[in-house]
Amino acid sequence: MYPVASNSRVSSCDCLAHRFGNAADRPERVRRYPSDMTDVQWAVVREAMPVPAWLEGRGGQPEGYCHRVMLDAVFYVTDNGIKWRSMPVDFPAWDRVYAFFRRWCANGLVKELHDRLRGKVRVAEGRKVEPTAAIIDSQSVKGAASVPAVSRGYDGGKKINGRRRHVITDSLGLLLMVLVTAGNITDRQAARGMLPLLRTRFPKVGLVWADGGYAGRVVTWTKEKLQLTVQIVKRSDDMTGFVVLPRRWVVERTLGWLMHSRRLVRDFETLPASSEAFIYFSQVMLLSRRLARPARHPDRERPGWAAAA
Incomplete structure (x- = not known):
């Protein structure tokens, strides 16, 4: 205090x-x-x-x-x-x-505030402050006219001209790291820069789940250089339509949370650092609301509680 x-x-x-x-x-x-x-x-x-x-x-x-x-x-x-x-x-x-x-x-103050709130949420959920596993994914968004050409690019897979948000979350979907790049920076390229920092900032993390976009040399390089296991969670060839995939749905939900903030529906920022700051501010709003909710009473989760009350 x-x-x-x-x-x-x-x-x-x-x-x-x-x-x-x-x-x-x-x-x-x-x-x-x-x-x-x-x-x-x-x-x-x-x-x-x-x-x-x-x-x-x-x-x-x-x-x-x-x-x-x-x-x-x-x-x-x-x-x-x-x-x-x-x-x-x-x-x-x-x-x-x-x-x-x-x-x-x-000064990195918004990230510091976010990280403290994230730790409080993890403790409230019965987890330790430091995570031991993570999930990595990315999201491409259109860039407004205010986004300069030097920091924007074309994502050929999503057919989007703008920027890409690369995020790493814990197993609860809480943000651990975020990196905003031009849209033409691939998942593998971003992972090469983010995973070493993840290993430094969160040394207890030993397993990272990812989709097929991170398969290949990144998996072997991470294992050899960082002693970090990257496990690829793939879709089956016979899957059709929307399917909830193990582990990957957590980070997909986090990316969906970001789209609830209208400032993040499209990238308007001249500097990628400003985009990252708005992502953290969006998550601070989410975490503070989550911590402000009344604590759930364990007995109220049991069937028939209302009738007994």
Whole structure:
């Protein structure tokens, strides 16, 4: 928990900007959008917030805007896919929100917040914080006119001109890594760069499930160089239509979760790093809602509980 400043003024919000008396946001703002955090969500997110450098004596200055309001503003952009300049007037000025987004993107703060929430969800699901298995897959999306030619490409398999999101999740479908590339970067090429980082960041992961797009030299190279097993889960030749495949459905569901955020339906970002940041913000919204749900009572899962109650 953050220390309480002696000169903090009374406020209904307990973020650092209000506690240290620097908040310049709109105190009269009413939370009215579906993307706004509830009080329970904010309590979960605030507990996992990164500690700012100035609070640890590493330079910088206190926040000038309420973190809750700024996060709600970024969530609004993520959820509704609006332009930054179309920010509703009850949020801080759009350029201040954009500066907050860029700072969190450049300093890796959104990834730090996401990783902490992911650990809390894993613990709540009865898992250990560090995963031991993962699933890798990719998703191609069209690129808007704002995507420069240098970071976009044509995916011949999906017939899409834009970018490709390469993701690695745990066995629950929670995001471990994400890499946004041009659409013409293949799964095998991206895996060559991502799997060594996965081995470094999550040393307990020993098994990765993948589809047929990762078959070939990547499997043997990963086994020899990284001591990491890549297991290919293939479709049978006699399968027709939609079929739920073992393990692979988990990461497919995660990619479906991303499409619930309108900012991610198409890639609008000039920089791939901004696309990755929006993916993490989308997942922060999902994880915070999941942690804010009331705990399920074990007895209520038994048949006949309602009648007995």
